[in-house]
Amino acid sequence: MTTAAHRPDDTIxxxxxxxxxxxxxxxxxxxxxxxxxxxxxxxxxxNGAGKTTMMDVxxxxxxxxxxxxxxxxxxxxxxxxxxxIANLGIGRKFQKPTVFETQTVFDNLExxxxxxxxxxxxxxxxxxxxxxxxxxxxxETVRLTDHRHRLAGHLSHGQKQWLxxxxxxxxxxxxxxxxxxxxxxxxxxxQRTAQMLKEIARSRSVVVVEHDMAFVKSLDCRVTVLHxxxxxxxxxxxxxxxxxxxxxxxxxx
Amino acid sequence: MTTRHHxxxxxxxxxxxxxxxxxxxxxxxxxxxxxxxxxxxxxxxVPTYLVGLLGKYLAFALLALAVDLIWGFAxxxxxxxxxxxALGGYAMGMYLMxxxxxxxxxxxxxxxxxxxxxxWQQLPWYWYGFDLFPVALLMVFLVPGALALVFxxxxxxxxxSGVYLSIITQAMTYALLLAFFxxxxxxxxxxxxxxxxxxxxxxLQADATRAAxxxxxxxxxxxxxxxxxxITASKLGRVLRAIRDAESRTRFLGYRVEHYKLFxxxxxxxxxxxxxxxxxxxxxxxxxxxxxxxxxxxxxIWVAVGGRGTLFGAVLGALLVNYGKTWFTGxxxxxWLYLLGGLFIGVTLxxxxxxxxxxxxxxxxxxxxx
Ligand SMILES: Nc1ncnc2c1ncn2[C@@H]1O[C@H](COP(=O)(O)OP(=O)(O)OP(=O)(O)O)[C@@H](O)[C@H]1O
Ligand SMILES: [Mg+2]
Numbered sequence: 118m119t120t121a122a123h124r125p126d127d128t129i130x131x132x133x134x135x136x137x138x139x140x141x142x143x144x145x146x147x148x149x150x151x152x153x154x155x156x157x158x159x160x161x162x163x164n165g166a167g168k169t170t171m172m173d174v175x176x177x178x179x180x181x182x183x184x185x186x187x188x189x190x191x192x193x194x195x196x197x198x199x200x201x202i203a204n205l206g207i208g209r210k211f212q213k214p215t216v217f218e219t220q221t222v223f224d225n226l227e228x229x230x231x232x233x234x235x236x237x238x239x240x241x242x243x244x245x246x247x248x249x250x251x252x253x254x255x256x257e258t259v260r261l262t263d264h265r266h267r268l269a270g271h272l273s274h275g276q277k278q279w280l281x282x283x284x285x286x287x288x289x290x291x292x293x294x295x296x297x298x299x300x301x302x303x304x305x306x307x308q309r310t311a312q313m314l315k316e317i318a319r320s321r322s323v324v325v326v327e328h329d330m331a332f333v334k335s336l337d338c339r340v341t342v343l344h345x346x347x348x349x350x351x352x353x354x355x356x357x358x359x360x361x362x363x364x365x366x367x368x369x370x
Numbered sequence: 371m372t373t374r375h376h377x378x379x380x381x382x383x384x385x386x387x388x389x390x391x392x393x394x395x396x397x398x399x400x401x402x403x404x405x406x407x408x409x410x411x412x413x414x415x416v417p418t419y420l421v422g423l424l425g426k427y428l429a430f431a432l433l434a435l436a437v438d439l440i441w442g443f444a445x446x447x448x449x450x451x452x453x454x455x456a457l458g459g460y461a462m463g464m465y466l467m468x469x470x471x472x473x474x475x476x477x478x479x480x481x482x483x484x485x486x487x488x489x490w491q492q493l494p495w496y497w498y499g500f501d502l503f504p505v506a507l508l509m510v511f512l513v514p515g516a517l518a519l520v521f522x523x524x525x526x527x528x529x530x531s532g533v534y535l536s537i538i539t540q541a542m543t544y545a546l547l548l549a550f551f552x553x554x555x556x557x558x559x560x561x562x563x564x565x566x567x568x569x570x571x572x573x574l575q576a577d578a579t580r581a582a583x584x585x586x587x588x589x590x591x592x593x594x595x596x597x598x599x600x601i602t603a604s605k606l607g608r609v610l611r612a613i614r615d616a617e618s619r620t621r622f623l624g625y626r627v628e629h630y631k632l633f634x635x636x637x638x639x640x641x642x643x644x645x646x647x648x649x650x651x652x653x654x655x656x657x658x659x660x661x662x663x664x665x666x667x668x669x670x671i672w673v674a675v676g677g678r679g680t681l682f683g684a685v686l687g688a689l690l691v692n693y694g695k696t697w698f699t700g701x702x703x704x705x706w707l708y709l710l711g712g713l714f715i716g717v718t719l720x721x722x723x724x725x726x727x728x729x730x731x732x733x734x735x736x737x738x739x740x
Contacts, residue, residue, distance in 0.1 A: 176622060178618070198621075199618070199621035199622055200621050200624050200625060200626045200627070203621070203622050203623060203624035204624040208622075209622050211619070215616050215618075215619040216616075216619075217611065217612045217615050217616055217619070218615055218616075219611060219615055220608060220611060220612070220615075224608055227605070227608070228605075228608055228609065228612055228620075228623060229623050234623075234624045234625050234626065235629075236606065236629055236630065236633050239604065239605045239606035239609050239630075240601065240604050240605070240606045241604070242604065242605035242606075284623070288623065288624070
């Protein structure tokens with residue numbers, strides 16, 4: 118149905134004919150697309166198009182009925198669990214910001230810090246100067262340096278979103294999935310977030326799901342439109358906005 | 371703050387814990403001294419019955435600590451922790467039974483009285499080795515630990531959590547209650563194990579033995595506190611709180627949530643087992659009633675009253691509620707259960723952080739919700 122099968126060699130993520138159904142309802146219906154290494158990709162689509170479900174499949178929360186998800190040209194993710202996939206180098210930001218509310222901003226970042234996730238490593242863990250520096254760096258990037266000792270639960274909505282992005286950076290993933298990062302943000306925060314994601318995408322691949330068109334525009338990247346669990350169109354924002362079918366199902370509602 | 375540099379890192383800033391350790395270790399010395407060294411007429415003399423009562427409270431406090439470790443920090447609401455306590459108690463009880471030797475009513479050199487009464491000819495295989503204290507002590511940890519490992523493995527791997535986990539822990543303790551009631555299980559049926567004579571050769575009725583048991587319980591409580599504090603103050607403790615507050619987020623960070631839960635669940639079950647083992651020689655009996663689901667629920671109330679997720683709050687809660695229980699069951703026995711229920715509802719509604727929350731106010735360094 119799509120041309121995703123002719124994928125280039127530098128593919129980091131390749132979804133191949135993924136279908137997921139919930140009680141007979143097909144949330145994803147033969148979804149295929151690929152993301153290149155170092156690419157920043159925006160995914161748009163009306164409510165219920167299957168964007169979050171797509172992320173659930175990639176991160177191991179949902180196992181598809183059929184289809185494969187190939188990561189870094191090697192591993193099929195569809196049989197692995199969340200922790201395994203995270204440790205392969207895939208980070209995820211949820212649609213609803215989820216940070217550890219009863220812990221400080223600093224501790225949230227420390228928890229996300231890349232490294233051994235085993236029990237003993239955690240029991241005898243000590244932060245070394247390089248790691249401390251890395252946390253400081255990320256605090257700077259997500260503009261939370263002054264809030265490092267506050268409880269995450271006391272942050273504003275926008276700051277929580279940033280903290281979660283910061284946690285993803287701490288994980289140092291090769292691929293980052295970001296679900297609606299600017300929902301509920303002010304215009305200024307939205308612009309700042311676009312900036313942040315573009316910076317982040319310089320050294321890794323990032324897939325962003327978003328409704329906010331102004332935000333997608335400022336990301337200035339390739340856009341994939343999902344509709345009813347499959348790819349409806351793909352290309353630059355300008356081509357997408359000119360696409361008849363997209364206008365019909367989505368933009369011209 | 372600056373004067374505390376000589377403390378190990380995991381105790382830095384833990385004021386409540388330091389107060390607790392000081393009191394408990396002080397009691398480990400002073401209570402036996404007040405009992406053994408001061409004349410009965412002395413105003414500070416500690417009567418023997420009180421030594422036993424306080425020892426029982428401290429064993430309960432250790433049990434509360436074990437529950438707080440999993441409930442307060444990892445969000446695992448076990449309503450079956452009484453089972454681990456009882457299993458530790460039975461392991462100790464089996465040792466004490468074998469210590470009786472030929473001094474039982476029937477005078478059988480090996481078989482405990484209840485087995486002679488049931489006309490059994492030989493000791494069941496699972497009673498072997500319990501005549502040796504080191505073996506029994508090992509079992510005090512091993513049996514509850516193994517049950518917790520198997521139970522937790524299945525529960526956490528299939529991601530049973532919340533209310534469902536609470537329900538199956540209740541079912542677990544209830545199943546054990548029924549099993550231990552049966553005579554053919556070989557644990558003395560509904561009478562349980564009792565009529566103990568001595569422990570390591572020391573007469574259990576002697577004041578010195580009772581005082582030593584009290585001190586041992588106090589030391590175990592202090593040790594249990596240090597262990598729990600070490601765990602919860604480490605990064606592992608922060609991972610546990612992350613699991614408690616946002617389990618699936620923690621998974622997406624790459625942590626194997628089930629391993630973490632299993633680890634604290636087993637540690638907690640072993641501490642509960644130790645508490646049971648210290649409890650039994652001080653009260654002189656262990657019977658299936660210790661497995662009753664209501665007992666396990668009571669532990670939760672102790673922790674909630676003291677203040678969940680603070681460790682020392684759990685100890686405080688266990689002491690307060692059990693003191694209240696002793697007092698009330700003397701004065702108004704019928705009212706106690708209603709009072710306990712009322713207390714739980716009251717604390718849940720008005721004191722979500724328990725008595726500790728009242729004492730410490732809204733201080734930030736407590737781990738409760740903001
Ligand atoms: N666990 C589930 N059980 C049943 N149906 C589900 C489940 N998860 C998602 N769905 C359904 O699948 C469809 C796709 O949902 P999904 O959350 O992926 O959409 P989305 O594109 O992220 O939408 P939105 O823009 O609103 O976030 C929806 O119709 C939703 O109701
Ligand atoms: Mg969504």
